[in-house]
Amino acid sequence: xxxxxxxxxxxxxxxxxxxxxxxxxxxxxxxxxxxxxxxxxxxxxxxxxxxxxxxxxxxxxxxxxxxxxxxxxxxxxxxxxxxxxxxxxxxxxxxxxxxxxxxxxxxxxxxxxxxxxxxxxxxxxxxxxxxxxxxxxxxxxxxxxxxxxxxxxxxxxxxxxxxxxxxxxxxxxxxxxxxxxxxxxxxxxxxxxxxxxxxxxxxxxxxxxxxxxxxxxxxxxxxxxxxxxxxxxxxxxxxxxxxxxxxxxxxxxxxxxxxxxxxxxxxxx
Numbered sequence: 001x002x003x004x005x006x007x008x009x010x011x012x013x014x015x016x017x018x019x020x021x022x023x024x025x026x027x028x029x030x031x032x033x034x035x036x037x038x039x040x041x042x043x044x045x046x047x048x049x050x051x052x053x054x055x056x057x058x059x060x061x062x063x064x065x066x067x068x069x070x071x072x073x074x075x076x077x078x079x080x081x082x083x084x085x086x087x088x089x090x091x092x093x094x095x096x097x098x099x100x101x102x103x104x105x106x107x108x109x110x111x112x113x114x115x116x117x118x119x120x121x122x123x124x125x126x127x128x129x130x131x132x133x134x135x136x137x138x139x140x141x142x143x144x145x146x147x148x149x150x151x152x153x154x155x156x157x158x159x160x161x162x163x164x165x166x167x168x169x170x171x172x173x174x175x176x177x178x179x180x181x182x183x184x185x186x187x188x189x190x191x192x193x194x195x196x197x198x199x200x201x202x203x204x205x206x207x208x209x210x211x212x213x214x215x216x217x218x219x220x221x222x223x224x225x226x227x228x229x230x231x232x233x234x235x236x237x238x239x240x241x242x243x244x245x246x247x248x249x250x251x252x253x254x255x256x257x258x259x260x261x262x263x264x265x266x267x268x269x
Contacts, residue, residue: 002029002074005127011135014154015089020082021127024074033070034208035240037201039063039090039101041108045079052105060108062094064101064192067201067240081130087191088154092147093138098192150190152183160199169195204240207233211249218245
């Protein structure tokens with residue numbers, strides 16, 4: 001079984017959703033990760049490696065947000081450190097092209113000598129030491145000018161991720177004085193998809209977390225996630241997972257009975 005420790009970030013908390021350290025001390029473990037709106041910076045510790053879909057990985061990676069399932073395989077003794085950024089959160093540190101990261105993982109090769117030295121993380125280090133080293137990397141990479149470019153995206157995210165009010169993007173732009181064309185251009189550059197597609201992904205993830213973590217009825221889950229009605233909820237859910245919400249819940253319940261991990265889902269702090 002994969003053991004995961006998660007930590008709230010002490011620095012850059014408006015950009016980093018959490019820091020996680022995963023360790024597999026048992027047999028090979030396979031995870032099916034549903035579509036999600038996060039970007040991960042991942043460091044294999046020691047001689048660890050893991051498989052992402054059909055590719056083995058043993059180097060630091062930038063893993064983009066996904067709009068399809070991702071299959072991960074962790075061999076015995078795998079140890080990984082991950083920084084889970086909000087979709088816009090990596091940009092002030094690494095100005096990667098959002099389109100190149102959608103459903104994809106890229107090698108991360110730091111440019112500065114300090115970052116290269118810091119990135120040499122040891123599996124024998126304590127979790128605290130490893131995390132402190134990572135903060136050293138981030139402080140070296142941070143660019144205020146790049147941070148300033150994502151403020152409109154951050155504002156949009158806070159509106160549509162955390163608030164229950166169901167406004168359209170056009171209403172949001174009008175109420176906040178945001179230029180829709182500029183917002184759309186920034187989203188495409190930083191995140192890789194348009195605000196409308198990103199909003200749909202956020203709603204899906206909200207519904208997925210509720211489906212997994214609560215016993216609420218599907219109608220309530222759909223409405224609370226921002227869908228107009230149950231038909232709208234089912235249609236959107238099938239678009240991302242090719243399963244209805246009720247079928248997916250049965251799959252999860254059956255996997256739990258068989259002690260299989262099929263879903264990699266952090267609860268939000």
